[in-house]
Amino acid sequence: MAETPHGQGQETLSNLLQESRSFPPPADLAAHANVQADAYEAASADRLRFWEDQARRLQWEQPWSNVLEWNPPFAKWFTGGTINAAVNCLDRHVDAGLGERVAYHWEGEPGDTRTITYAQLKDMVCQASNALLELGVAKGDRVAIYMPMIPETVVAMLACARIGAVHMVVFGGFSVDALGTRLDDSQAKLVITADGGYRRGKPSSLKPAVDAAVRDRPAVEHVLVVRRTGQDVEWTEGRDVWWHDAVEGQSTEHTAEAHDAEHPLYIMYTSGTTAKPKGILHTTGGYLTQVSYTHWAVFDLKADTDVFWTAADIGWVTGHSYIVYGPLSNGATSVMYEGTPDTPHKGRFWEIVQKYGVTIAYMAPTAIRTFMKWGEEHPARFDLSSLRVLGSVGEPINPEAYMWYRTHIGGGRAPVVDTWWQTETGAIMVSPLPGVTAGKPGAAMRPLPGVEVDVVDDQGKSVPNGGGGFIVVREPWPSMLRGIWGDPERYEKTYWSRFEGLYFPGDGAKRDEDGDIWLLGRVDDVMLVSGHNISTTEVESALVSHPKVAEAAVTGATDPVTGQAIVAFVILRGEAGDGGTELVKDLRDHVAAHLGAIAKPRQIMVVPELPKTRSGKIMRRLLRDVAENRELGDVSTLTDAQSIQTLKDAFQQGG
Numbered sequence: 001m002a003e004t005p006h007g008q009g010q011e012t013l014s015n016l017l018q019e020s021r022s023f024p025p026p027a028d029l030a031a032h033a034n035v036q037a038d039a040y041e042a043a044s045a046d047r048l049r050f051w052e053d054q055a056r057r058l059q060w061e062q063p064w065s066n067v068l069e070w071n072p073p074f075a076k077w078f079t080g081g082t083i084n085a086a087v088n089c090l091d092r093h094v095d096a097g098l099g100e101r102v103a104y105h106w107e108g109e110p111g112d113t114r115t116i117t118y119a120q121l122k123d124m125v126c127q128a129s130n131a132l133l134e135l136g137v138a139k140g141d142r143v144a145i146y147m148p149m150i151p152e153t154v155v156a157m158l159a160c161a162r163i164g165a166v167h168m169v170v171f172g173g174f175s176v177d178a179l180g181t182r183l184d185d186s187q188a189k190l191v192i193t194a195d196g197g198y199r200r201g202k203p204s205s206l207k208p209a210v211d212a213a214v215r216d217r218p219a220v221e222h223v224l225v226v227r228r229t230g231q232d233v234e235w236t237e238g239r240d241v242w243w244h245d246a247v248e249g250q251s252t253e254h255t256a257e258a259h260d261a262e263h264p265l266y267i268m269y270t271s272g273t274t275a276k277p278k279g280i281l282h283t284t285g286g287y288l289t290q291v292s293y294t295h296w297a298v299f300d301l302k303a304d305t306d307v308f309w310t311a312a313d314i315g316w317v318t319g320h321s322y323i324v325y326g327p328l329s330n331g332a333t334s335v336m337y338e339g340t341p342d343t344p345h346k347g348r349f350w351e352i353v354q355k356y357g358v359t360i361a362y363m364a365p366t367a368i369r370t371f372m373k374w375g376e377e378h379p380a381r382f383d384l385s386s387l388r389v390l391g392s393v394g395e396p397i398n399p400e401a402y403m404w405y406r407t408h409i410g411g412g413r414a415p416v417v418d419t420w421w422q423t424e425t426g427a428i429m430v431s432p433l434p435g436v437t438a439g440k441p442g443a444a445m446r447p448l449p450g451v452e453v454d455v456v457d458d459q460g461k462s463v464p465n466g467g468g469g470f471i472v473v474r475e476p477w478p479s480m481l482r483g484i485w486g487d488p489e490r491y492e493k494t495y496w497s498r499f500e501g502l503y504f505p506g507d508g509a510k511r512d513e514d515g516d517i518w519l520l521g522r523v524d525d526v527m528l529v530s531g532h533n534i535s536t537t538e539v540e541s542a543l544v545s546h547p548k549v550a551e552a553a554v555t556g557a558t559d560p561v562t563g564q565a566i567v568a569f570v571i572l573r574g575e576a577g578d579g580g581t582e583l584v585k586d587l588r589d590h591v592a593a594h595l596g597a598i599a600k601p602r603q604i605m606v607v608p609e610l611p612k613t614r615s616g617k618i619m620r621r622l623l624r625d626v627a628e629n630r631e632l633g634d635v636s637t638l639t640d641a642q643s644i645q646t647l648k649d650a651f652q653q654g655g
């Protein structure tokens, strides 16, 4: 963790933004909500018992003997218990007579579709399990999955889970290098990929990157290839195997073994927003318990009537927990979409909502801000009245983006749940409950039942209402990371060394006068201006509240007078033109009027794009490199390495 301005005796994060809007749950939703207010009391009366109750939502082969073994910072949950994640996601529902229920409405980018029931998905997973065993994959082996968003990606993950192999999904947009370092890290034996997938209206290839990455990596014995686009691929006899040859002829019978609750389920890399990505390890029983509970509680999931859609890639933890393990363990019907939101038109997401009658949608603020930029006329063309709960994840949601989402997508009726969590936490930690909480635009509100999250000052002391500091977790939780793959030291150092006995996620937060929690961005990104700590999030939200601004990124740059000065990069809304000095002055005044003169940016640059990770997060550390005229740091998870160079050049020319 980089040194931060904190710990030098300065005051804690300032608490500048004033937001007084609040939206109580719709009466009907509240009356029938899965979770009522008493859940908080039940959980705080006996947290471990609460999690045992949630674990009983699942089917265990052998019940656990011990709910938690806690040797800080190492936790083991539900020890002695045995469970199979794939059985919980599939066989259990088929056995209960739900085999004909749709697991996925899959929509390809070109418009091709597949409807896959629980019974069909179970058969596919059994076939793939048999194929993996035949390819020599054994329990505990690592399998890399480098795929487009197609049903076989889910099948591959669950087949691994079924036989006890550890899956490591690598986002299909990553380069050869990113894939290669992850293969080195994990020593995967098998890579599952496809010839390609569809992105932005054309086939984009995957197999050539695998060929290049695997060339000097003898640990990889086989490459299993799904045919998706039909494009030409190079073929290495003996190593490469077609999915349709190896999998589709297999028996649909596979008897699953139950694995230890602490058996590794997967490795997933963090987004690389603040530093080089970390390979996070998750295990089986505790992980599945918390994703299953949170999916049911936070989205108020009614498995027999809802149509749930997480519009994210499976290559991120959000996809793992809320496209695959959460929805399937709950027997839900989900939508899965292969492509981009503007192909073939800017209303594609809303067309999908209308087509499948999506009732719950979950996406990132970056997507919402993009939709704002495109304009509300796109969603207005479709019937979105089926939507009843909206979720947000990945970054703090700016109050204006929240209002736009609630108004133009949710019809002013559907509550927005802003869910704070991380790859490391495995599942949602802080979020409103849609039938209980009166949501505030921009606030993640309260820790979920059974989760002990706090906001502390730089001494680790809980801050009173109205105070700001760092978000921490005080007690272990079932879906917590079990470590960083291959690097136990980095685990202790990154998460457990900042505050004695507390888990430190690296995010700043404040607690408002009602005790509700607001996330303020990365601690690494906090700016220290004339002795005041100022959060990037608050300045960005102030900029986004200007009618001409769609998106903003803020960073602190060294300044001879103020220590650090605020430098802002903004993207304008569709109709706002291209800036000019008048607008820049207007924006600086706007920030000052909202937050006070101390938060007035020294510089504002209007840009066409911001540097983002492949999961859509703004990489402020690169903007700081630009603003301070330094070499750019690790760009391995950046969407577009060229645009940051262009931005750097423009900035140097006094942009």
Ligand code: ATP
Pocket (backbone or CB within 6 Å): 270, 271, 272, 273, 274, 275, 276, 277, 278, 317, 392, 393, 394, 395, 396, 397, 418, 419, 420, 421, 422, 423, 424, 444, 505, 506, 507, 519, 521, 522, 615, 617
């Ligand atoms: P890296 O750890 O490699 O820098 P990353 O932190 O972006 O990358 P993820 O695990 O994908 O990797 O993202 C988790 C982080 O995303 C959180 O620590 C937090 O900063 C941010 N985040 C996620 N959801 C929210 C939310 N609802 N509100 C505010 N911040 C959020």
Ligand code: MG
Pocket (backbone or CB within 6 Å): 270, 271, 274, 422, 506
């Ligand atoms: Mg992180």
